[in-house]
Amino acid sequence: MSLFEDQHNFAEVILPVPLPKSFCYSIPLGTDVELAVGHRVLVEFGNRKMYTGVVSEIHQKRPEKYDPKPILEVLEVDPSVTEMQIKLWKWVAEYYMCTIGEVLNIALPSGLKLSSQSYIQLHPSFIVEENLEMLNDKEFTLLSTLEKEQTVAYSQVSNIIQLKSPYKTIKDLIAKEAILLIEQIKEKYKPKMEKRLRLTEQYAEHPEVLDKLFESLGKKAKQGDALLKYLTLVPVHEDHMTNYHGVSKKEFINVGKELSASSVGTMTKNKIFEEFERQIPRFELSIADRMLPTPELSAAQNECLQKTVTGLNDKGVCLLHGVTGSGKTEVYLKLIKSVIENGSQALFMIPEIALTSQLVRRLKVYFGDVLGIYHSKFSDNERVETWKGVQEGQFQVIIGTRSSLFLPFSDLELIVVDEEHDSSYKANDPAPRYQGRDVALVLAHFHHAKVVLGSATPSLESFYLAVKQKYAYAGLTERYGNAQLPEIKIIDIKAMRKQKKMKDDFSDELLQLVHKTTEEGNQAILFQNRRGYSPYVSCETCGWVPSCPDCAVNLTYHIYRNELRCHYCGHKEHVPKTCVSCGGTSLKTVGLGTQKVEEGLKTFLTDIRVGRLDLDTTRRKHSYEQILTDFEQGHIDVLVGTQMVTKGLDFNNVRVVGILNADSLIFFPDFRAHERAFQLLTQVSGRAGRRGDAGTVILQTTMPKETLFAKVARHDYRNFYRKEIQERQQYHYPPFTRLIKLTIRSEKQELTRDSAEWLGKRLINWLGAKRILGPQEPVINKIRNYYLSEIMIKLERENFDLKKAKNYIHHAILNLKEEKPFKRVWVSIDVDPN
Numbered sequence: 037m038s039l040f041e042d043q044h045n046f047a048e049v050i051l052p053v054p055l056p057k058s059f060c061y062s063i064p065l066g067t068d069v070e071l072a073v074g075h076r077v078l079v080e081f082g083n084r085k086m087y088t089g090v091v092s093e094i095h096q097k098r099p100e101k102y103d104p105k106p107i108l109e110v111l112e113v114d115p116s117v118t119e120m121q122i123k124l125w126k127w128v129a130e131y132y133m134c135t136i137g138e139v140l141n142i143a144l145p146s147g148l149k150l151s152s153q154s155y156i157q158l159h160p161s162f163i164v165e166e167n168l169e170m171l172n173d174k175e176f177t178l179l180s181t182l183e184k185e186q187t188v189a190y191s192q193v194s195n196i197i198q199l200k201s202p203y204k205t206i207k208d209l210i211a212k213e214a215i216l217l218i219e220q221i222k223e224k225y226k227p228k229m230e231k232r233l234r235l236t237e238q239y240a241e242h243p244e245v246l247d248k249l250f251e252s253l254g255k256k257a258k259q260g261d262a263l264l265k266y267l268t269l270v271p272v273h274e275d276h277m278t279n280y281h282g283v284s285k286k287e288f289i290n291v292g293k294e295l296s297a298s299s300v301g302t303m304t305k306n307k308i309f310e311e312f313e314r315q316i317p318r319f320e321l322s323i324a325d326r327m328l329p330t331p332e333l334s335a336a337q338n339e340c341l342q343k344t345v346t347g348l349n350d351k352g353v354c355l356l357h358g359v360t361g362s363g364k365t366e367v368y369l370k371l372i373k374s375v376i377e378n379g380s381q382a383l384f385m386i387p388e389i390a391l392t393s394q395l396v397r398r399l400k401v402y403f404g405d406v407l408g409i410y411h412s413k414f415s416d417n418e419r420v421e422t423w424k425g426v427q428e429g430q431f432q433v434i435i436g437t438r439s440s441l442f443l444p445f446s447d448l449e450l451i452v453v454d455e456e457h458d459s460s461y462k463a464n465d466p467a468p469r470y471q472g473r474d475v476a477l478v479l480a481h482f483h484h485a486k487v488v489l490g491s492a493t494p495s496l497e498s499f500y501l502a503v504k505q506k507y508a509y510a511g512l513t514e515r516y517g518n519a520q521l522p523e524i525k526i527i528d529i530k531a532m533r534k535q536k537k538m539k540d541d542f543s544d545e546l547l548q549l550v551h552k553t554t555e556e557g558n559q560a561i562l563f564q565n566r567r568g569y570s571p572y573v574s575c576e577t578c579g580w581v582p583s584c585p586d587c588a589v590n591l592t593y594h595i596y597r598n599e600l601r602c603h604y605c606g607h608k609e610h611v612p613k614t615c616v617s618c619g620g621t622s623l624k625t626v627g628l629g630t631q632k633v634e635e636g637l638k639t640f641l642t643d644i645r646v647g648r649l650d651l652d653t654t655r656r657k658h659s660y661e662q663i664l665t666d667f668e669q670g671h672i673d674v675l676v677g678t679q680m681v682t683k684g685l686d687f688n689n690v691r692v693v694g695i696l697n698a699d700s701l702i703f704f705p706d707f708r709a710h711e712r713a714f715q716l717l718t719q720v721s722g723r724a725g726r727r728g729d730a731g732t733v734i735l736q737t738t739m740p741k742e743t744l745f746a747k748v749a750r751h752d753y754r755n756f757y758r759k760e761i762q763e764r765q766q767y768h769y770p771p772f773t774r775l776i777k778l779t780i781r782s783e784k785q786e787l788t789r790d791s792a793e794w795l796g797k798r799l800i801n802w803l804g805a806k807r808i809l810g811p812q813e814p815v816i817n818k819i820r821n822y823y824l825s826e827i828m829i830k831l832e833r834e835n836f837d838l839k840k841a842k843n844y845i846h847h848a849i850l851n852l853k854e855e856k857p858f859k860r861v862w863v864s865i866d867v868d869p870n
């Protein structure tokens with residue numbers, strides 16, 4: 037025990053490590069701050085490793101078995117984490133069967149998780165020489181080192197400034213905006229810059245010179261247009277100060293299609309315009325956005341709003357079931373608005389942020405500065421900013437993905453879960469494998485808040501609970517503004533081929549429709565759920581198919597680099613010149629991916645402009661928005677894509693949607709296959725004809741008689757639901773049971789098999805054979821050189837001790853790992869798997 041230790045008080049600290057408990061530390065005497073639950077503290081753990089942990093309890097029970105180490109530093113004056121958050125972490129850890137450290141790890145943004153692996157760097161806008169008077173010696177020493185070294189590991193800081201506890205210095209420098217804390221060197225903070233354009237001084241400040249310029253440009257019509265356009269956007273003639281900020285170059289050139297980039301370029305060369313760079317705020321509204329009106333609700337929307345409000349008061353949760361394009365968003369916005377007026381907080385959850393830039397913009401217009409944004413694609417700094425903004429009450433509304441559930445809300449009144457059926461609400465790896473929609477319900481319960489679940493195609497689970505009247509229900513059965521739901525035509529691919537009415541993968545009808553609609557100045561969306569050119573290639577002589585060396589999957593052909601790629605591990609190789617198996621020299625591509633759709637379309641309809649939206653075209657941070665902006669502004673006629681094109685897109689001019697092959701959607705070996713197929717097909721169809729004339733959807737399939745397709749075509753959710761829920765009940769699937777999936781992994785197939793068998797037997801002993809399915813190898817039984825096996829556990833929802841069952845499962849896994857031969861086996865637990 038050290039002399040400086042408080043002998044009576046100890047702190048339980050949650051650490052970001054996968055061990056199933058918190059750890060006890062002693063509280064050093066003379067700490068400036070009185071330690072409280074939720075404080076972030078720096079502690080040593082294990083072999084001289086430092087971590088940021090969160091205090092979960094303060095108590096007087098000195099551990100008997102070991103001498104607790106002291107807390108090294110208290111990292112803040114006011115706790116960053118609320119007790120409510122810790123309560124939620126505990127719930128998530130218990131329900132999803134993971135450790136609380138794993139929850140902390142995803143809940144706390146890295147920027148708040150200073151550790152021995154953290155780094156600091158100079159703030160890009162801080163100039164040391166200009167700020168000497170605000171720096172003490174230690175600070176100056178550190179900053180000078182940073183000027184030379186760019187980044188310094190936190191662990192080196194004490195050496196540099198000769199202080200055992202450097203945290204205070206670091207904290208002060210962060211407060212002075214002199215340094216930034218980063219988690220990894222590669223993620224350096226970079227302000228977002230934008231190229232802008234303005235008139236050069238000679239014209240901007242001298243109207244008579246500007247007039248002359250106009251005259252002299254007379255013959256060069258294009259340049260004259262550009263100048264005129266500039267002056268309409270930036271009224272230099274009224275107030276020459278407006279020239280200072282100019283316009284965004286990109287936006288300027290895009291505003292009117294008629295403006296040619298080359299004449300703007302010439303004018304810059306001739307010193308009429310000048311280019312400059314400016315740092316842009318994270319969310320700036322474009323010229324067009326600032327003019328968006330905030331709409332009045334239609335009568336149907338108003339009725340739905342009233343129903344929702346009553347429903348929420350009655351049941352706390354309301355399912356808002358509105359067909360595609362019915363205007364659910366406006367209803368949510370009204371609900372959120374009244375929360376803000378009460379001075380409380382609202383969370384607007386969306387499945388994936390990238391897919392919703394349109395929506396984010398709408399909300400920004402509507403809510404302005406009280407809106408905060410939060411998702412995992414944000415940098416550390418951005419996430420910490422939002423966290424603080426929520427904590428300090430600046431942000432009353434948050435739009436974000438599932439991780440925003442972990443923000444420090446203090447007064448949450450409403451959570452809206454938009455597209456509640458979307459499978460991306462479920463987190464896969466790493467643990468916690470939580471379902472965002474379900475955690476939203478729990479969080480709301482803790483806060484006595486209300487929840488709106490919105491969708492055009494509700495999940496079976498939610499609709500079932502609405503039918504059971506556990507949830508309230510509000511419907512919107514018509515599209516906003518008299519728009520009609522699209523007509524959906526089912527096309528029989530086989531029959532068309534026989535009649536020679538197919539060109540490769542396109543029916544004549546689809547091509548004609550796309551052609552006609554683009555002729556008329558409208559647009560189309562084509563959906564194919566595979567990226568790449570073709571899902572595999574095969575030797576024409578012997579049938580050999582190249583597969584991934586590390587995963588049990590065929591390699592997908594990508595045309596641009598003439599490459600074969602594994603979509604599971606990222607492995608890439610060149611297409612072999614000869615067949616590895618027989619030496620044959622011709623390989624054929626088999627199956628259809630988005631690249632091939634794009635290529636085919638360009639071959640059959642030569643004049644149209646095609647864009648593609650899939651994982652391959654959207655890897656760069658803003659490429660997704662760019663493609664959508666191009667589509668929105670009419671620079672693209674047809675958008676080809678994977679399921680990315682199905683979600684929430686709202687464009688005026690899309691008249692035609694083509695589904696190239698709907699078959700594969702329902703052949704998935706999964707009890708949710710039909711539900712997913714219905715949702716996907718309805719959602720993608722829902723992009724057509726959202727305004728003006730009705731749209732048309734061409735659904736191509738080799739199974740035209742499949743009843744699911746007929747239900748999609750009739751927009752018949754209820755009959756789809758009836759049949760599906762019946763099957764779930766009959767075969768004991770959710771929502772009638774609860775599933776827990778165990779995935780067993782090892783580097784050897786035998787070992788995986790044996791350990792899975794062992795585990796399966798143990799579970800059968802404890803839980804009974806009828807609750808255990810498998811072990812079974814999944815269809816893809818090897819990923820990244822690990823062999824997989826799965827055990828599915830099916831548990832009753834009612835009259836069943838879930839806690840006890842979970843304990844058995846934990847124990848069975850522990851016991852497995854204690855068996856010597858199974859030491860190198862990993863088991864992951866997935867509660868309510870997707």
Ligand SMILES: Nc1ncnc2c1ncn2[C@@H]1O[C@H](COP(=O)(O)OP(=O)(O)OP(=O)(O)O)[C@@H](O)[C@H]1O
Pocket residue numbers: 331332333334337358359360361362363364365366491492516684685686722726
């Ligand atoms: N009251 C209103 N006044 C003006 N425009 C509206 C109104 N309500 C909805 N709209 C417009 O109708 C379109 C469809 O609305 P919205 O995107 O909210 O539909 P949705 O129900 O979310 O559909 P989906 O489920 O297909 O995403 C949007 O462009 C929206 O701006």
Ligand SMILES: [Zn+2]
Pocket residue numbers: 584585586587602603604605606607820
């Ligand atoms: Zn692979």
